[in-house]
Amino acid sequence: MSADVADDAGCHILHVDMDAFYVSVEIRDRPELSAVPVIVGATGGRGVVLSASYSARTFGVRSAMPVMRARRLCPQAVFLPPRHDLYAAVSKEVMAIFRAVTPQVEPLALDEAFLDVSGALRRVGTPVVIARMIREQVAEQQGITCSVGVANCKFVAKIASVHCKPDGLLVVPSGGVLAFLHPLPVSALWGVGERTGQLLARLGLRTVGDIAHTPAASLQRELGVAHGSHLAALAWGRDERAVVPHAPEKSIGAEETFASDVDDPGLIRRELLRLSQRTARGLRSSGCVARTVVIKLRLANFTTITRSRTLPEPTDVAHKIHETACALYEAAGLDRARLRLVGVRVTGLVPASAAATQLVLGEQPTAWREAERAVDKITRRFGADAVRPAALVPDEHDRQHGQTGSGGRDDGSWSRTDG
Amino acid sequence: MKFQVERDVLAEAVAWTARALPARPALPVLAGMRLQAGEDLTLSSFDYDVSAQASLPVAVEEEGDVLVSGRLLAEITRSLPPRPVEVHTDGARTILTCGSAQFSLLMLPAEDYPALPDMPPAVGTVESDVFAAAVAQVATAAGRDDTLPALTGVRIEIEADTLTLIATDRYRLAVRELRWSPAKPDLSAAVLVPGRALADTARALTAGAEVSIALALPGENGDGMIGFEGGGRRATTRLLGGEFPRYQALLPDQVNATAELPAALLSESVKRVALVAERNTPVRLSFTPGQLLLEAGTGDEAQAAETLEASYEGDDIQIAFNPQYLLDGLTVMDSDTVRISFTAPAKPAVITGKPAADQAPDYRYLLMPIRLGG
Numbered sequence: 001m002s003a004d005v006a007d008d009a010g011c012h013i014l015h016v017d018m019d020a021f022y023v024s025v026e027i028r029d030r031p032e033l034s035a036v037p038v039i040v041g042a043t044g045g046r047g048v049v050l051s052a053s054y055s056a057r058t059f060g061v062r063s064a065m066p067v068m069r070a071r072r073l074c075p076q077a078v079f080l081p082p083r084h085d086l087y088a089a090v091s092k093e094v095m096a097i098f099r100a101v102t103p104q105v106e107p108l109a110l111d112e113a114f115l116d117v118s119g120a121l122r123r124v125g126t127p128v129v130i131a132r133m134i135r136e137q138v139a140e141q142q143g144i145t146c147s148v149g150v151a152n153c154k155f156v157a158k159i160a161s162v163h164c165k166p167d168g169l170l171v172v173p174s175g176g177v178l179a180f181l182h183p184l185p186v187s188a189l190w191g192v193g194e195r196t197g198q199l200l201a202r203l204g205l206r207t208v209g210d211i212a213h214t215p216a217a218s219l220q221r222e223l224g225v226a227h228g229s230h231l232a233a234l235a236w237g238r239d240e241r242a243v244v245p246h247a248p249e250k251s252i253g254a255e256e257t258f259a260s261d262v263d264d265p266g267l268i269r270r271e272l273l274r275l276s277q278r279t280a281r282g283l284r285s286s287g288c289v290a291r292t293v294v295i296k297l298r299l300a301n302f303t304t305i306t307r308s309r310t311l312p313e314p315t316d317v318a319h320k321i322h323e324t325a326c327a328l329y330e331a332a333g334l335d336r337a338r339l340r341l342v343g344v345r346v347t348g349l350v351p352a353s354a355a356a357t358q359l360v361l362g363e364q365p366t367a368w369r370e371a372e373r374a375v376d377k378i379t380r381r382f383g384a385d386a387v388r389p390a391a392l393v394p395d396e397h398d399r400q401h402g403q404t405g406s407g408g409r410d411d412g413s414w415s416r417t418d419g
Numbered sequence: 420m421k422f423q424v425e426r427d428v429l430a431e432a433v434a435w436t437a438r439a440l441p442a443r444p445a446l447p448v449l450a451g452m453r454l455q456a457g458e459d460l461t462l463s464s465f466d467y468d469v470s471a472q473a474s475l476p477v478a479v480e481e482e483g484d485v486l487v488s489g490r491l492l493a494e495i496t497r498s499l500p501p502r503p504v505e506v507h508t509d510g511a512r513t514i515l516t517c518g519s520a521q522f523s524l525l526m527l528p529a530e531d532y533p534a535l536p537d538m539p540p541a542v543g544t545v546e547s548d549v550f551a552a553a554v555a556q557v558a559t560a561a562g563r564d565d566t567l568p569a570l571t572g573v574r575i576e577i578e579a580d581t582l583t584l585i586a587t588d589r590y591r592l593a594v595r596e597l598r599w600s601p602a603k604p605d606l607s608a609a610v611l612v613p614g615r616a617l618a619d620t621a622r623a624l625t626a627g628a629e630v631s632i633a634l635a636l637p638g639e640n641g642d643g644m645i646g647f648e649g650g651g652r653r654a655t656t657r658l659l660g661g662e663f664p665r666y667q668a669l670l671p672d673q674v675n676a677t678a679e680l681p682a683a684l685l686s687e688s689v690k691r692v693a694l695v696a697e698r699n700t701p702v703r704l705s706f707t708p709g710q711l712l713l714e715a716g717t718g719d720e721a722q723a724a725e726t727l728e729a730s731y732e733g734d735d736i737q738i739a740f741n742p743q744y745l746l747d748g749l750t751v752m753d754s755d756t757v758r759i760s761f762t763a764p765a766k767p768a769v770i771t772g773k774p775a776a777d778q779a780p781d782y783r784y785l786l787m788p789i790r791l792g793g
Contacts, residue, residue: 354717356701358741359787360589361767362669 007173008127008150012118013243015149015157016098016134019166021111022051024144025090026080037077041067046257046340050082054166087111090142097137101130106243112161114154116243131169153239155190156181162188177237182209189234191227199223211235252286253294253345254278261300261338265329268342270391272325273318275344277389280318283346284376289314289355291348293324297332298341307332314348314355319368321346420483421507422456424475426517429504430496432462432473435623435652437493441466451527452489454506454513456482463535464489467657469616470535474651485513486529495522536655538646539635542608543601545582547630547649553584553595554621556751556782561614562588569661572611573618575645579604585666586614591744592666592767592785593751599632608636611659612645626650669785671767674760676733678706679773682757686749688713688725693742695721701739701789706731706761715742738764739789748784764788 018024022040027033037056041049049070052061059074067079091110098105101124104116117130124130131148138146145167149160152174159181164170172180185207186192186200203222205211211219212235220228233239254275262268272295283290294308307328315321325344375387436452444450445467453463460477464470485508495515496504502518508526515522554573562570567589576583584595624630627650637643643658693702695716705712711729716722738761749757754772758780761768767787771780 356739357790358590359765359790361587361592361785361787362589362664 007176008171010152010174011127011150011157011171012116012121013151013154013157014115014117014127014131014134015151015154015161016113016115016131016138017147017149017158017161017165018094018111018138019145019147020051020053021091021144022082022087023053023056025087026083027053028143029086033078037061037074038080039067039070039074039077040080040082041070042257043067043079043081046259048257052077090144093142094138094146097134097141101134104243104245106245114157114243128169128171131171135167135169152177153237154241154243155234155239156237158190159184159188178212181235181237182207182212184208186211189231191230191234196223196227196231208235250288250349251294251345251347252279252282252288252290252349253343254282255296255341255343255345257298257341258339261340263336263338265336268329268339269326271342272329272344273322273389274392275342276322276325277318277392279344279346280316280321280372281376281379283316283349284352284373286349287352288349289316289352290321290346291350292346293321293328294345294347295325295328295332296341296343296345297329297334297339299334300338300340302340305332305334308347310348313357314350316352317368318372420454420456420485420513421481421505422460422477422479423503423505424460424477426496426499426501426504428475429477430499432460432475433493433496436462436464436471436473437489438619438623439464439466439469439471439654440489440493446531446533448486448527448531448533450488450490451486451529451532452492453484453486453529453532455484465533465535467533468613469657470655472535472653481507483508484529486527486532487513487524488527491524536644538648538653538655539633539644541602541631541633541648542577542606543599544629544631545597545599547625547627549597550599550630551621551625552753553582553597553782554618556753556784557584557586557593557595558614558618559586559747559751560588560591560593560784561586564588568659569611569663571614572659572661572663573614574609574611574663574666576609577601577606579606585663587664587666587669587785589664590741590787591748592669593748593783594666594670594785595782597781608634610634610636610643610645611661611663613656613659616654616656620647620654620656624649624652624654626652669767670783671760671762671769671785673762674769675763676706676731676736676761678711678729678731678759678761679756680711680727680729682749682752682755682772684727685711685757686746688727689742689745689749692723692725693746695723696742701791702742702745703737703739703791705735705737706733707735708732733761736761736764738768739791740768740786741789744786748786751782752784753782765790 023038026040027038037059038053039049039056039061040051041047047067049061049063049065049067051063056074056077061070061074087110095105095107095113098113098115102115102117102120104119106114117127120130127150131150135146135148138144147161147165147168149157149170151157151160151172156172156177160170160172186205187197189208199222205214211231216229216232219232223231256271256275291314292308292310294306297305309324309328311324321344378387441449449466455461456479459474462473499517500520504515504517506513506515511526513524513526515524557573561573565571570588574585580598580601582597582599586593624647630647630649633646635644637658642660644655645658646653646655689702692713692715696702703714708731709728711727712724714724748770752772756773758771758773759768765788767785770784770786771782774780
């Protein structure tokens with residue numbers, strides 16, 4: 001322990017990453033699962049793996065892999081549908097543990113965050129003491145494990161936490177950054193994905209050290225000025241970015257991966273209606289109204305497009321959200337491109353009680369809102385399929401092609417992130 | 420061409436004519452202002468939708484017809500010292516001299532300048548200051564959103580000796596009735612005039628006592644046009660198309676509560692309280708017998724409250740408005756006392772002046788409230 005403490009001088013950045021977060025939360029609630037491989041992912045035909053236990057990973061299962069493929073690789077695994085509300089709640093508790101240490105917390109996702117602990121050193125102790133304390137508190141209070149990377153800058157801290165997973169702690173001393181970085185493969189650097197990796201391999205650059213010892217001008221020529229100088233800086237352990245504390249923006253939304261790619265604008269508008277309804281229902285049940293509507297369109301080739309529009313007045317009405325989503329979809333000018341996934345999300349949430357709506361002359365202000373609230377009441381009593389817009393009643397065509405089936409798809413995959 | 424003119428007379432006429440200069444001319448010559456010196460001096464500008472022409476008496480030594488940059492001429496005349504102005508041509512340039520200041524302006528090809536539209540037939544006259552005030556009262560409620568072009572207009576309804584002006588942006592609606600002198604006693608027509616152009620024109624036509632209104636209804640000759648003429652100035656504007664809301668149905672047919680209070684005190688109080696109302700947030704008005712409570716700001720933001728004495732008849736009511744919309748209506752009220760009538764908290768309030776006994780108010784400003792909370 002004393003060796004650690006001696007080494008952590010100047011290492012004021014912590015990267016804390018939950019280990020297999022969704023799976024860990026599920027196993028915590030059902031301890032009998034700890035003995036088997038566990039995979040969380042949408043159980044529909046084309047869902048992807050959101051989280052895999054480490055035992056499942058030994059079979060080659062990875063995040064973002066299609067669930068179908070994961071089933072082939074690891075048929076004995078237990079597959080669970082995601083419970084986003086639960087994960088959001090646990091995440092909130094975990095972030096609260098971080099914020100008790102320092103207000104300088106920059107969440108990257110539900111399950112990871114950067115902390116700048118330089119202000120807490122005098123009060124709590126050295127970075128390693130703080131990292132141990134956080135790991136203990138997360139384990140005791142939430143029953144899950146996390147890994148912490150400690151370094152003098154963000155990206156080294158992040159690589160360190162990846163390196164010590166699961167349930168680990170790794171300090172990269174300020175004097176040892178290059179010794180730590182240079183043997184790593186180039187893919188360890190932020191900004192090196194598959195394509196850049198191939199490009200670098202063609203240049204004979206396989207390790208971070210190879211990049212570090214390539215003239216910056218050559219990198220810039222091959223990768224572009226910005227990307228080239230970015231990689232050169234990272235390879236020498238230079239990362240000036242500060243930890244920017246922010247509360248993750250509250251948003252509510254839903255998305256759907258089609259059973260097979262869809263190019264029919266009518267079907268897409270109908271899916272947008274279903275997602276808008278789910279989103280509006282989520283808004284109303286949380287007592288919020290939202291100012292901005294965002295749509296996400298993923299093409300068959302995985303290109304993802306997002307478009308957003310801010311409304312003159314915040315809303316919790318599916319009719320309005322759908323109207324905006326359709327306008328955004330049409331403005332995206334996809335011209336019958338085949339879509340793999342569509343999503344609807346609303347941001348800029350404010351409590352409905354604080355929201356004000358400018359009424360319009362000659363319009364019944366409450367018609368849609370009242371109608372949708374009445375539907376909320378009915379579905380609470382009689383289930384989600386009791387009432388729905390006529391456009392969402394499956395017709396013969398749907399039954400034959402199975403493109404907009406109901407049932408299992410309405411299992412609450414709208415999610416709310418709430419730091 | 421050569422003429423002399425008083426600086427103020429020229430500056431005012433040039434400024435008035437410059438209103439119709441297009442910001443982004445469709446043709447280069449449309450950036451020009453045409454100066455025609457004959458018996459008088461005539462200044463013209465035109466951008467196909469609107470035209471403006473001013474005639475002013477000047478001492479013409481030599482007749483002529485030139486086209487110079489309108490924007491530049493307007494800036495120059497506005498900045499001249501208070502001395503007589505002489506304008507003459509010298510080859511390809513127009514020289515403007517005022518005191519010891521001299522400007523040499525390039526000339527645009529006057530022969531390429533399009534002919535201004537003919538003035539349509541006159542249909543009647545109205546007192547210029549009454550008309551300007553009425554247009555200002557109504558144009559404040561016109562829409563600014565060019566995606567709803569019909570709502571950017573002011574509807575003018577002509578029925579015998581009554582003109583009715585109406586504008587709405589869907590959140591408020593202003594209606595003004597006024598008397599005029601039609602050329603034919605049984606004239607009946609309704610047109611939609613671009614609101615901003617109408618407001619500019621009406622405000623600028625108060626030099627003469629009367630404004631003559633000229634009208635070409637939409638038909639085979641195109642979109643239709645309205646013209647205004649008075650005090651040596653004339654302007655034409657192309658009419659708007661599109662469907663204007665059936666506003667009569669929007670006027671409440673019953674009143675459940677009425678408040679009366681001094682207009683100036685109310686506007687000042689709204690302005691004060693609204694200082695804490697951030698964008699889109701309302702001022703809240705609570706009427707009880709004898710008193711109006713104004714409030715703005717909520718929860719963890721800054722808040723303001725003020726009470727005013729007010730005569731009030733009806734059940735207590737709480738209602739919230741966009742403060743700017745409320746002020747827009749109060750500012751153009753032509754009465755020391757305003758009357759606000761309510762039907763219900765989610766129905767439009769009607770703001771009027773206090774009319775003389777058993778007379779209907781000639782100006783009504785309908786304002787939709789803001790609904791608070793969920």
